[in-house]
Amino acid sequence: GLDRELLGFSGVTRDIDARRRAEAALREMNETYRLLSETMIDGIATLDADLNVNFASPSMERFMGYSAHELMELPFKTLLAPDSFKVLDGLLAGMQLCINDGQWETLPSTVDLQCVRKDGSTVWAELVWSPIFNEAGVFQGVTGVTRDIEARRRAEAALRERDETYRLLSETMLDGIATLDAELNPDYVSPSMARLLGYDLEELRTMWFDTLLTPESFQVLAERLSEVKTCLATGQWDALPSTLELEYVRKDGSTVWTELAWSPIHDENGVFQGVTGVTRDIEARRKTEQ
Numbered sequence: 052g053l054d055r056e057l058l059g060f061s062g063v064t065r066d067i068d069a070r071r072r073a074e075a076a077l078r079e080m081n082e083t084y085r086l087l088s089e090t091m092i093d094g095i096a097t098l099d100a101d102l103n104v105n106f107a108s109p110s111m112e113r114f115m116g117y118s119a120h121e122l123m124e125l126p127f128k129t130l131l132a133p134d135s136f137k138v139l140d141g142l143l144a145g146m147q148l149c150i151n152d153g154q155w156e157t158l159p160s161t162v163d164l165q166c167v168r169k170d171g172s173t174v175w176a177e178l179v180w181s182p183i184f185n186e187a188g189v190f191q192g193v194t195g196v197t198r199d200i201e202a203r204r205r206a207e208a209a210l211r212e213r214d215e216t217y218r219l220l221s222e223t224m225l226d227g228i229a230t231l232d233a234e235l236n237p238d239y240v241s242p243s244m245a246r247l248l249g250y251d252l253e254e255l256r257t258m259w260f261d262t263l264l265t266p267e268s269f270q271v272l273a274e275r276l277s278e279v280k281t282c283l284a285t286g287q288w289d290a291l292p293s294t295l296e297l298e299y300v301r302k303d304g305s306t307v308w309t310e311l312a313w314s315p316i317h318d319e320n321g322v323f324q325g326v327t328g329v330t331r332d333i334e335a336r337r338k339t340e341q
Contacts, residue, residue, distance in 0.1 A: 094176075094197035096122070097183070100150075100190055102143055114176070114199065116169035132165035132173060139164060139178075146182070150190050155182050163200065175204045227309075227330035230316070233323055235276055247309075247332060249302035265306060268297040279315070283323055288315050296333065308337045 094111030098104055107122040115122060115130065128136050145158045161179050168174060180195040227244030231237055237256070245252045248263065261269050275295060282288050294312045301307060313328040
């Protein structure tokens with residue numbers, strides 16, 4: 052070939068500093084997201100624009116017992132109890148509509164779902180989800196955070212059962228029950244208390260003791276409540292008598308003597324929550340004693 056003499060080099064130099072900073076920021080963001088997804092307790096999953104699962108965090112794997120690959124391959128029908136699948140299926144159908152009309156606010160952002168783990172056990176989870184859009188406002192998918200609420204649901208069920216037992220008890224027992232909150236304001240009165248005084252339950256809930264007691268008995272109760280406030284500071288509840296006798300004024304104007312047995316309510320940390328009182332009709336007993 053022809054001999055060629057190298058005369059020099061020609062090159063084009065482009066400023067890529069901004070690009071490299073962007074790439075470094077993206078790597079840092081991805082590393083932060085990876086660490087977050089690997090260490091957090093809540094599970095994270097994302098759906099693509101076609102509503103197919105395209106990411107499941109390690110915490111989601113631990114929660115469900117499946118690998119991330121399995122979670123992305125298995126249909127929701129396998130991962131959820133039948134009733135919960137219907138709920139999610141309806142939500143996904145709603146999302147499909149929202150992709151077209153953009154009315155995302157019409158869908159609930161939180162749903163409770165009963166998941167089926169790989170070992171066949173079930174666990175209740177709260178799913179908080181939100182749509183993902185790019186900078187142009189185009190729908191890109193959905194991100195969801197799943198939290199184990201099994202313990203919370205058991206506690207709620209136990210509370211409902213307790214409240215139902217308490218309701219049945221308060222509706223059928225003869226003694227009246229009333230509670231005061233931590234500010235010593237009435238926050239519960241039983242149907243039996245309403246029957247004792249002749250008021251409708253709703254009426255009674257709006258009334259204060261100054262209209263329900265004779266002046267002398269109201270003074271007795273006011274002094275006791277003042278002593279209760281002192282005990283809030285000292286904690287010396289055993290210094291107070293646990294019973295007192297009060298004369299109530301019924302709706303028809305007649306009076307009835309009662310015995311109030313009361314006790315303070317504290318939470319598991321010993322913090323004062325209020326007062327509960329049981330009121331018993333002692334009219335016949337007082338007449339006998341006289």
